[in-house]
Amino acid sequence: MGVLSNNDGCIVARSNELKALGVEMGTAKHLLPPSIRRQVTLLSSNYALYGDMSRRVTDVLAEFSPDVEVYSIDESFVGFQGFDPATLEARGQRLRQTVKQWTGIPVSVGFAPTRVLTKLANHAAKKHPGYRDQGVCLLTADSPATQAILKQLPVTEVWGIARRTGERLRVMGIDTAWQLREADPKHIRRHFSVVQERIVWELRGQPAIQLDDMSQPKQQIMVSRSFGRLTHSPHDLREALRQHAARAGEKLRKQHSVTSAVMVFVRTNAFRPDLPQYRNRVVVALERPTDDSRELIHAAIQGLRQIWRKGYAYHKAGVMLLDLSPKANHQLTLTDTPQTEADATRSERLMATVDKLNRELGRGTIQLGLPRTGNAWTLRSEHRTPRYTTRWEELPAVR
């Protein structure tokens, strides 16, 4: 089984069986050999469902600690400062069981003193033979277990080390996460940047990275901020989301991607238990993949309308762009921004001619070659599972 990206173009998720057939991540649907295509069920992305399930999982996490930071649609950092360290592993077990029972979603739990190490612990909880049955892995800064894991891990697997950086590190003789941990932080800072230096400190067990600093997962773009002071006003939230959506649009265009789903979230301050608590999020699926900030802003405002509730003092709001794909994969149309002045002039003249003909000979004489609505122009999601948890008409049926 595989899941397709927006517009059913490429495979973005594969079951183990699909991986075993040798299908690579990102394979275009139409390039799948017929012999494989016959054996496989391909499903369209269902962002409404993912977003809702993601919200539920986060709500369960929030029962275990007020300090929940959403990193991506399926990963969160949960702070356990002040909890008795001896109880953490058991808490992790209970958390995993509770998430599974309440939502059906299996999660892995990694505990560590820093975010970089936590990511590694989580990875070990998922894959490492010593931990994956339990699904929970606790790493302390200097334990033999941590050392063993770091020694086996290629440096490119460390959170925040991109492929190119990893290659340069390898040239310097740093192949494993352990070797990076043992490197001189100042030396690393000189050759790379303060970001990589902080990673060295984190590998050593010293927190040095805030979630805002870190590079975003490639599959998402998130822009969020806590408010300086708590606000009840939907106007403040609208303004904040407008800015966040615009900023997200900039990042999107900078990396030459388009998005087809916008997630909006709001929350109160979890560290003010004297105040009523509320957190919610919603995913707004776009009609077609876009990088236009106006559409992103519009979606964000629509989303806010769904989740804003009166009577709460909001602390944070954010926008996350999901289901990114390269802009080049999507057909260019006449309405796209032209590259050169000559093109711009040509396009204008063409549009003017089209308009003139439509005026003189009747509306619709010349259409721009865009397929009808509901056809290729709107997001193709032919094989999407129902939106079981967000649409009355798509509820699961039970006999």
Next chain:
Amino acid sequence: MTNTASWVCSAALNPIPQPLPMFASAVRAGFPSPADDYIDAEMDLHGYVVKRPAATFFARSEGDSMIGDGIHHGDLLVVDRSLEPLPGRVIVVALDGELTVKRLERVGQRTYLTASNPAYQPIPLEGREAHVWGVVTHVLHSLPGATP
């Protein structure tokens, strides 16, 4: 979850001399206050029915196998995955890949899924692939004429 009835009782038992806020001014001040519980606002049916939002799902019932429990074809079921599927409870279970709503029963060592309609036979669970999906807590039946 605030239970209006219990607040009314405790107010009577512990009369604290406190100026009751005007509904209008409490909202305008923009600050939530303990006095909010004395305010009669719109009643929240969703909150009444959904005790654990993260674990609560809705489903649509088909057929009349559970008519004895007031579940008709087309009714809305509220399913809570956080509750324990104890014998005697109406549960949603995935049986051989299909979702079904039945009562969980234990007879000695054997477990069955029973219908509340005599036309349906009990289903023994021995040797079958069954995954409990959640416990049905409420059923919403809309009467004819409900939609304008």
